[in-house]
Amino acid sequence: MSIDTTHESQPRAMHDLGGVSRFLCEEVDTEPHALTDFDREVDAIRQILGMKKVMSVDELRRGIEAIPEAEYHALSYYQRWIRAITATLLRKGVITEGELLAALEAG
Amino acid sequence: MMAGFGPGQRVTVRNDWPETRGPCHIRTPHYLRGETGTVVRHLGDFPNPEDLAFARPAPVLPLYHVRFDLPALWHGEGRAGDEVVVEIFEHWLEPARQEAA
Amino acid sequence: MSDSQVESDRLLVALRGLLVAKGLTTPAEIAERIRSTDTASxxxxxxxxxxxxxxxxxxxxxxxxxxxxxxxxxxxxxxxxxxxxxxxxxxxxxxxxxxxxxxxxxxxxxxxxxxxxxxxxxxxxxxxxxxxxxxxxxxxxxxxxxxxxxxxxxxxxxxxxxxxxxxxxxxxxxxxxxxxxxxxxxxxxxxxxxxxxx
The missing domain is CATH 3.90.330.10 (Nitrile hydratase alpha /Thiocyanate hydrolase gamma)
Known part of the structure; x- marks a missing residue:
């Protein structure tokens, strides 16, 4: 049996941050950060997809948790969301990869 | 739904790591696995997020507020008497084994 | 603007276009949702x-x-x-x-x-x-x-x-x-x- 009662020897998922040593000495940026238009629109689209039962908030979270750890910490909050929303809609077949690539090309 | 645990009951969080077994979505924080706390109250019954995250049919399960002694979670770090209170679904809880005095 | 934001903006534009084309939302609905979310403070x-x-x-x-x-x-x-x-x-x-x-x-x-x-x-x-x-x-x-x-x-x-x-x-x-x-x-x-x- 492990004697490490701070749980750090266990395979925690990267979003599961309670008590994690790596961040214990990191200062908290307590300043207000205004949301951008991008942030607000991603948030709104997520809400609409939830209200229309296209995808749940739990599916969003699962999608965020599936982002590789290095990227997770490099992406902003709503950048993670747009990634997770897109991945979820692709996986569920709401949109296809071909449609997405075409839409990105058309930009 | 019949809640299996009542206020004041000592419960242990299952020391289980579904993260090691493939894709999953777990709402029981890692730092509580295997820890023992006290049921504050039954908060209500909610669909299991572990299923909702995969768009599977989700059984409705009892959800509890469970209180843990904070220093006991972290090698005794922190002020004695401070506590952490967390929402935990019933399937993550077991009656606490007899505790040493 | 960071590379990841440029990429994210492109993704948002593409996704919004697809959702509108599929009839899952409209620009007006998105605007209304933003407005109503902003009222919570x-x-x-x-x-x-x-x-x-x-x-x-x-x-x-x-x-x-x-x-x-x-x-x-x-x-x-x-x-x-x-x-x-x-x-x-x-x-x-x-x-x-x-x-x-x-x-x-x-x-x-x-x-x-x-x-x-x-x-x-x-x-x-x-x-x-x-x-x-x-x-x-x-x-x-x-x-x-x-x-x-x-x-x-x-x-x-x-x-x-x-x-x-x-x-x-x-x-x-x-x-x-x-x-x-x-x-x-x-x-x-x-x-x-x-x-x-x-």
């Missing part, structure tokens, strides 16, 4: 707290059923997670965190602030909450129990702070002006002089 929570300080019946309702109390103040709660209210007392100070993501009582406080979503806040709150509160200059006396509520599942939690001394006889509107969002999460406490510049 800490002023709502502040109005609830100020009323609880001046109306014992409302205080009792708020502590027993936060959702019902919010609805009694015409705050839309339909379809949203239940709201739980944590009462600060001379014996207990409450602090809310979500260590797994960023669950926040948005209906009564608006969008979660940047710090609430940060890895540092999420990591430190459940392990060294008193050290964490020093970032805000908040000192919880050693005789007071600190209760950290890790918001992991289906409830959303807000703190009902203690009414500051020296505010006797103040009307609810004036009391509401003393409150900041952090007071209702537990990182700060309100004072009779109101929010101080940092």
């Amino acid at each position: 800490p002023a709502r929570g502040a109005a609830m707290v100020a009323r609880a300080w001046t109306d014992p019946e409302f205080r009792a309702l708020m502590l027993a059923d936060g959702t019902a109390a919010a609805e009694a103040m015409a705050i839309p709660m339909r379809g949203l997670p239940p709201l739980g209210v944590l009462e600060n007392t001379p014996e207990v100070h409450n602090l809310v965190v979500c260590t797994l993501c960023s669950c926040y009582p948005r209906a009564v406080l608006g969008y979660p602030p940047f710090w609430f979503k940060s890895a540092a806040y999420r990591a430190r709150a459940v392990r060294d909450p008193r050290g964490l509160l020093e970032e805000w200059g908040t000192v919880v006396p050693p005789a007071v129990k600190l209760r950290v509520v890790d918001s992991t599942a289906d409830y959303r939690w807000m703190v009902l702070p203690m009414r500051p001394a020296g505010t006797e006889g103040w009307p609810a509107e004036q009391l509401a002006g003393l409150l900041r969002e952090g007071d209702m999460i537990g990182v700060t406490v309100p004072t009779a002089t109101g929010p101080q510049p940092a």
Whole structure:
């Protein structure tokens, strides 16, 4: 049996941050950060997809948790969301990869 | 739904790591696995997020507020008497084994 | 602008176009959702707290059923997670965190602030909450129990702070002006002089 009662020897998922040593000495940026238009629109689209039962908030979270750890910490909050929303809609077949690539090309 | 645990009951969080077994979505924080706390109250019954995250049919399960002694979670770090209170679904809880005095 | 933001903007434009083309939403619906989300702000929570300080019946309702109390103040709660209210007392100070993501009582406080979503806040709150509160200059006396509520599942939690001394006889509107969002999460406490510049 492990004697490490701070749980750090266990395979925690990267979003599961309670008590994690790596961040214990990191200062908290307590300043207000205004949301951008991008942030607000991603948030709104997520809400609409939830209200229309296209995808749940739990599916969003699962999608965020599936982002590789290095990227997770490099992406902003709503950048993670747009990634997770897109991945979820692709996986569920709401949109296809071909449609997405075409839409990105058309930009 | 019949809640299996009542206020004041000592419960242990299952020391289980579904993260090691493939894709999953777990709402029981890692730092509580295997820890023992006290049921504050039954908060209500909610669909299991572990299923909702995969768009599977989700059984409705009892959800509890469970209180843990904070220093006991972290090698005794922190002020004695401070506590952490967390929402935990019933399937993550077991009656606490007899505790040493 | 960072590369990841350029890429994310392109993704948003593409996705929005596809969702509109498939009839899943419209630009007008998105605009309306943004507008209605922007109407939720800490002023709502502040109005609830100020009323609880001046109306014992409302205080009792708020502590027993936060959702019902919010609805009694015409705050839309339909379809949203239940709201739980944590009462600060001379014996207990409450602090809310979500260590797994960023669950926040948005209906009564608006969008979660940047710090609430940060890895540092999420990591430190459940392990060294008193050290964490020093970032805000908040000192919880050693005789007071600190209760950290890790918001992991289906409830959303807000703190009902203690009414500051020296505010006797103040009307609810004036009391509401003393409150900041952090007071209702537990990182700060309100004072009779109101929010101080940092």
